[in-house]
Amino acid sequence: KKLGITKEEKDNFIPAPTAYAYTSHMYRAAYEGHLGDIIAAILPCYWLYYEIGERLKECQPEEPIYQEWLSAYGSDWFRTLVEEQITRLDTIAEKVTEADRNRMRQHFIFSSQYEYSFWEMAYTLEKWPVNEEVKGVI
Template sequence: MTFCEEVRKETDLYWQASFNHPFVKGLVDGTLPLDKFKFYIMQDAYYLKHYTKVLAIAATKAETNEDIAYFLETARHINEAELELHRTVYKELGITKKEEVNFEPAPAAYNYVSHMYNVANNGDVAEAFAAMFPCPWLYQEIGEKYKDAKPGVKLYEEWIAMYSSPDYKEKIELQKTMMNRYAEANPGKQTVFKAHFERSCYYEWKFWEMPWTNENWQDEVKNYAY
């Protein structure tokens, strides 16, 4: 069994919770309220902006020219392609400049980004990649699982199409090969890799819960404050 097969099996609880989360199910069947999708998109744009920076940090720690080029190219792709998509979606969702200026990351988004920065800054390239990999891999599996869905909402259909495309699956297979290579080269650190990977899987689940509950910094403490 490869490292990726092992860690995928060991973290399946989080994956199944994501597959069956009401946010994901609502996106797939078209019942997800647009205001929740809007909340998600704004938080996701924040996440992706920092994901590109974590990729750049990983590039500085990579030991081969091929890996350096891969991380930098992936960062460029996310910055130019996926964030451009978000700018387009911003217009479709009617997100205003005022909303962009006043944007505040929700706790789950902030904590997830902080987790990745912590691993990337304090660990090696393999650790950084272990923390980054659950995000694209989970999205590919969600896209694959629900590729035949017909939500009847343009934005949701485009989201599913993006993550269920053959090109996207090919990228994930390449990343699995990279993660397995890092794990094979560092057998004594596989427990550390798994810990970073699992925490990111947890934050992926929280990322669905966040827009579903309109998570913010105040609500969780209100019952204790009054």
């Protein structure tokens, strides 16, 4: 509501290719894997957002929504959340098979790559390469 996005805009939203691929990757990790796969797939996002929030939390953006973002992700509670997830992932990794650890590692690496690509996507305003109507398909 704060952003003024209408229901119609929300209903007609089509994610950019990288956003679609990244979320599909996380859904697949959750659907096919176990808790370790899920944490490995989402941890790069948590960790990166915390690092950005921590480094920029003293900034005073003019737009309130950016200040809220920095305050949330640079906060002690979010740092604690990230640290808990890192510890949880390490604990799970100690108890699973080598094949499971390799799969978890691959999820983490893919998600790290997607995080980079996600920010690049936003910066370049990435669009689908073929401008076809895909509403209702995705």
